[in-house]
Amino acid sequence: MALDPFTGPVPPIAGLGFTGNPLDRADRLRQDPALLAQSAAHPEARLMVLAGLDPPLARDGLDWQPMAEAGAGDELLLLGLDAGAPRFALARPSAPGQRPLDLRKLAGLLSEVEAGIYAQARSMLGWHDRHRHCAVCGAPTRAEKGGYLRRCTSGMCGAEHFPRTDPVTIMLVIDGDRCLLGRKKEFPRRSYSALAGFLEPGETIEDAVRREVMEEAGIRCGQVRYVASQPWPFPSSLMIGCFAEALSDAITIDSSELEDVQWFDLDACEAALAGHGPFVVAPPLAIAHHLLKAWVELRR
Amino acid sequence: MALDPFTGPVPPIAGLGFTGNPLDRADRLRQDPALLAQSAAHPEARLMVLAGLDPPLARDGLDWQPMAEAGAGDELLLLGLDAGAPRFALARPSAPGQRPLDLRKLAGLLSEVEAGIYAQARSMLGWHDRHRHCAVCGAPTRAEKGGYLRRCTSGMCGAEHFPRTDPVTIMLVIDGDRCLLGRKKEFPRRSYSALAGFLEPGETIEDAVRREVMEEAGIRCGQVRYVASQPWPFPSSLMIGCFAEALSDAITIDSSELEDVQWFDLDACEAALAGHGPFVVAPPLAIAHHLLKAWVELRR
Numbered sequence: 001m002a003l004d005p006f007t008g009p010v011p012p013i014a015g016l017g018f019t020g021n022p023l024d025r026a027d028r029l030r031q032d033p034a035l036l037a038q039s040a041a042h043p044e045a046r047l048m049v050l051a052g053l054d055p056p057l058a059r060d061g062l063d064w065q066p067m068a069e070a071g072a073g074d075e076l077l078l079l080g081l082d083a084g085a086p087r088f089a090l091a092r093p094s095a096p097g098q099r100p101l102d103l104r105k106l107a108g109l110l111s112e113v114e115a116g117i118y119a120q121a122r123s124m125l126g127w128h129d130r131h132r133h134c135a136v137c138g139a140p141t142r143a144e145k146g147g148y149l150r151r152c153t154s155g156m157c158g159a160e161h162f163p164r165t166d167p168v169t170i171m172l173v174i175d176g177d178r179c180l181l182g183r184k185k186e187f188p189r190r191s192y193s194a195l196a197g198f199l200e201p202g203e204t205i206e207d208a209v210r211r212e213v214m215e216e217a218g219i220r221c222g223q224v225r226y227v228a229s230q231p232w233p234f235p236s237s238l239m240i241g242c243f244a245e246a247l248s249d250a251i252t253i254d255s256s257e258l259e260d261v262q263w264f265d266l267d268a269c270e271a272a273l274a275g276h277g278p279f280v281v282a283p284p285l286a287i288a289h290h291l292l293k294a295w296v297e298l299r300r
Numbered sequence: 301m302a303l304d305p306f307t308g309p310v311p312p313i314a315g316l317g318f319t320g321n322p323l324d325r326a327d328r329l330r331q332d333p334a335l336l337a338q339s340a341a342h343p344e345a346r347l348m349v350l351a352g353l354d355p356p357l358a359r360d361g362l363d364w365q366p367m368a369e370a371g372a373g374d375e376l377l378l379l380g381l382d383a384g385a386p387r388f389a390l391a392r393p394s395a396p397g398q399r400p401l402d403l404r405k406l407a408g409l410l411s412e413v414e415a416g417i418y419a420q421a422r423s424m425l426g427w428h429d430r431h432r433h434c435a436v437c438g439a440p441t442r443a444e445k446g447g448y449l450r451r452c453t454s455g456m457c458g459a460e461h462f463p464r465t466d467p468v469t470i471m472l473v474i475d476g477d478r479c480l481l482g483r484k485k486e487f488p489r490r491s492y493s494a495l496a497g498f499l500e501p502g503e504t505i506e507d508a509v510r511r512e513v514m515e516e517a518g519i520r521c522g523q524v525r526y527v528a529s530q531p532w533p534f535p536s537s538l539m540i541g542c543f544a545e546a547l548s549d550a551i552t553i554d555s556s557e558l559e560d561v562q563w564f565d566l567d568a569c570e571a572a573l574a575g576h577g578p579f580v581v582a583p584p585l586a587i588a589h590h591l592l593k594a595w596v597e598l599r600r
Contacts, residue, residue, distance in 0.1 A: 009307065019504050027515050031556070120502030127501065130459070135431040138438035148500075159430070165501050167467050167538055200448075201427065201463050201536050202420030204319050205529040215327050226526040229505040236501050238467055256331070 003298045005174055005243045006223045011297045013228045017107065017285035021116030023080030023087060030078060030146035040067055040076060044085035047076075048121055052094025053129075054101045055110065055118045062114045077124050078146030079117060089121035091129060103234070107285045123236035127163050130235075134159055168237045169208045170196035172291040173219060175246035179269060179295060180217060181279070182253075182261040192262065192279040194288040196239070209244050217261045218252025221245055227294060230287045241287040243295065270296050303598045305474055305543045306523045311597045313528045317407065317585035321416030323380030323387060330378060330446035340367055340376060344385035347376075348421055352394025353429075354401045355410065355418045362414045377424050378446035379417060389421040391429060403534070407585045416531075423536035427463050430535075434459055468537045469508045470496035472591040473519060475546035479569060479595060480517060481579070482553075482561035492562065492579040494588040499540070509544050517561045518552025521545055527594060530587045541587040543595065570596050 003009070029035045039045060046064035049056050056063040070076055070090060079087040094100075110118060124147060131150050134141050139154035141161060152159045172194045173180035181192035197212035199205065206224040213221050223245040230239040253261050264272070264279065269292055271277035282288035303309070329335045339345060346364040349356050356363040370376055370390060379387040394400075410418060424447060431450050434441050439454035441461060452459045472494045473480035481492035497512035499505065506524040513521050523545040530539040553561050564572070564579065569592055571577035582588035 123501030131435045133435050133438035135433050135435040138433035163501050201423030201465050202531045231502045
């Protein structure tokens with residue numbers, strides 16, 4: 001029986017990329033330099049050394065190093081505790097000529113747990129890399145609290161800066177048994193995905209969903225239902241996945257954002273999820289895949 | 301009949317503070333300097349001039365000024381269109397001796413619509429104020445795109461910086477017919493509210509809720525259900541309101557964060573919402589008030 005996507009029970013969502021981080025983030029250790037030093041000296045402490053924000057890879061997944069790999073000048077990021085064993089990370093510049101790892105390859109190289117830990121490391125170290133200076137006064141900053149604070153080194157300023165996470169709304173717009181999907185020029189051939197955009201200061205999640213859909217596709221939306229969330233460490237987003245109810249159906253594409261936007265019916269979406277539809281679905285790493293799948297399951 | 305807060309229909313939430321912004325944010329105008337200049341010259345364009353981030357007040361609410369109030373060197377922020385009429389904002393330093401307006405006073409001085417527009421202006425202008433320099437290289441930045449971008453003025457760097465919104469999870473932890481509330485030392489006397497904390501890079505909303513409750517109160521949580529969201533412009537948060545299911549009940553208080561945490565039963569919460577309970581509820585401006593009210597309504 002078809003269920004209402006705005007009131008019916010949403011099927012459990014499993015296997016979302018970057019959500020498998022099992023570490024205890026151990027906030028208490030960040031507060032105390034002595035405890036941090038003890039953690040770094042712990043015999044089971046290990047270090048993830050990123051190269052240009054790419055993960056270090058061994059034959060079977062993440063390549064954890066002994067703490068001795070860290071130099072005296074390195075700012076160590078405390079990731080947390082893995083069953084009591086401290087885990088740290090730091091970033092080194094890319095090797096000359098190194099090309100960033102393709103996102104689709106990443107999915108096959110790391111387990112769910114590893115991808116979750118890597119997401120934390122990459123978001124945090126990317127933030128450090130872009131915040132070596134104080135946005136208030138321009139002076140250099142330095143890391144404190146295990147990497148969860150950067151403080152301005154100017155005695156006149158001393159401003160504190162905290163890690164940044166950017167909320168992004170991503171929404172499957174639904175009109176009965178059709179849903180709205182769009183593609184950017186840079187997407188793989190025939191790929192269509194849920195619309196998405198950054199939430200702005202002063203907005204609710206629901207307002208941001210309705211504004212983005214109006215901007216990108218000219219569709220008015222009514223009800224908005226939160227479905228699931230996902231960290232997306234490129235560079236440091238929080239994807240907030242929703243269903244949105246369409247109140248109009250004539251599409252006006254914002255061609256600066258999207259190359260095409262179309263309504264697809266339930267049969268087309270079901271076939272696409274099975275790999276033989278009129279379009280190619282976002283990979284299971286992405287929340288867009290799971291929004292589409294959850295909607296199809298609700299309607300069948 | 302008592303409904304399950306994790307599967308039952310959540311009663312509609314109305315009157316959340318700062319959610320009444322009706323402006324069309326008019327993203328298309330930001331992209332085009334000529335359109336922006338036209339908007340500023342529009343005969344019905346108006347300007348909100350904040351003093352030290354406080355709202356400008358007339359006898360009956362926000363005091364909108366003619367555009368001529370802006371000086372040649374002022375960076376204008378485009379708020380959006382009010383039925384086609386452009387609305388801008390800029391911030392001036394506080395007057396000597398000016399004390400920031402008390403948040404509780406604010407609620408009585410602005411309508412829901414005005415508070416929503418002010419939230420957008422305050423979040424954005426606070427961000428500009430703290431980002432006069434490039435966090436990458438330290439050089440000065442300047443505003444572009446109607447205030448929705450700051451670009452580094454160094455030809456060597458030129459980094460782009462975007463407005464910041466910090467997701468905060470705020471959760472009513474539920475154990476049958478009891479809920480968990482805490483108080484900070486600086487709260488008004490007898491006030492108790494829902495636990496809350498910043499989401500960290502690499503976390504889902506659900507993970508952040510469970511981590512915060514464990515850190516602040518030592519309670520393990522299972523199911524998490526999103527209820528509503530709210531912009532909170534002090535300085536620029538997105539409050540993400542949830543119910544969380546308690547899986548344990550012995551409280552361990554993080555005394556660096558909270559002065560007290562207690563379980564309160566349904567009767568106590570209902571009485572408190574009516575103004576004569578054993579504790580004082582957060583004001584209706586705050587999402588904590590509405591989480592508590594929604595839960596009480598679900599259980600009655």
